[in-house]
Amino acid sequence: MNDTILTIGTFDGVHQGHQKLLHKMFHTAKRENLTSVVITYSDHPAHTFKRNPDHRVLTPLQCKLEMIKEMGIEHIELLDFTEDFAKTKARVFLSEIIMKRFNPRIIVVGYDSHFGYQREGTYAFLRKQRKKHGYETMYVSPTMQGTKPVSSTSIRNMLSVGDLDTANKLLNRPYRMFGKVVHGQAIGRELGFPTANIELCDAHQLIPRLGIYLSKVLINNDSYFGLTNIGKGPTVRNDGKTIVETYVIDLDQDLYGCDISIDFLRRLRDEKLFGTKEELIDAMRADLSLARTIISNEILQ
Structure with a gap:
């Protein structure tokens, strides 16, 4: 050449x-x-x-x-x-x-x-x-x-401490993770919020700080908004494993085996340990309400 x-x-x-x-x-x-x-x-x-x-x-x-x-x-x-x-x-x-x-x-x-x-x-x-x-x-x-x-190292550090807004600004786009939907413990479904459990396609990809995120989800070339939880599920699990799971808003279908990508749009809150499942469900409902408000008033305007 x-x-x-x-x-x-x-x-x-x-x-x-x-x-x-x-x-x-x-x-x-x-x-x-x-x-x-x-x-x-x-x-x-x-x-x-x-x-x-x-x-x-x-x-x-x-x-x-x-x-x-x-x-x-x-x-x-x-x-x-x-x-x-x-x-x-x-x-x-x-x-x-x-x-x-x-x-x-x-x-x-x-x-x-x-x-x-x-x-x-x-x-x-x-x-x-x-x-x-x-x-x-x-x-x-x-x-x-x-x-x-601006450096890759500084962006990694921002994502690790939960500074998603600055990381996204320096990337010129939302931070995106890639994976496949796999079977989990179906705890989200029991709580009324069925989630897609994500197995990353690259085990080395950085997982942002634990917490609840408003996200955009791409599945089979169709996009949806979602609530993505990165956490250990302390209220309902005790295995100590960090999982990435997404509740896809207004979508009710079997996603097992689907390739999925997640754009992280906004960090809503830290992961918390609740005293009861009912308190956790109330918090999830509040997260969904806040997500819908942000989508309607900021993202879709």
């Missing part, structure tokens, strides 16, 4: 900062008649290094690839980030992968871009090598949130 404009990164979440870089790539490619290329990885590097076994991602791989394509990128090169691959020196990565496969005219670099062993492939490294290999470099400044750059 020749005459390309290329960038490299993990792109977890495809957040505002990533979107800024990809948008600039897209328009430069059109103006200069270049093919846009993104090099990314089939697994997050943190999972290969195993320094943090609990590391969570914002977007499953397939979702990330679709988002990048929606930004107008023409070619995505997916690399397996193995332990051996992680030892690849930046000079080798540049000559054997970037130049040999894509021969870019322009390499686009963000504020935290890097590749190669011990993150040697920085913007400064690429600038030093550009005359040798005959490419230009383009630097894209970070998108700022106050005094700090």
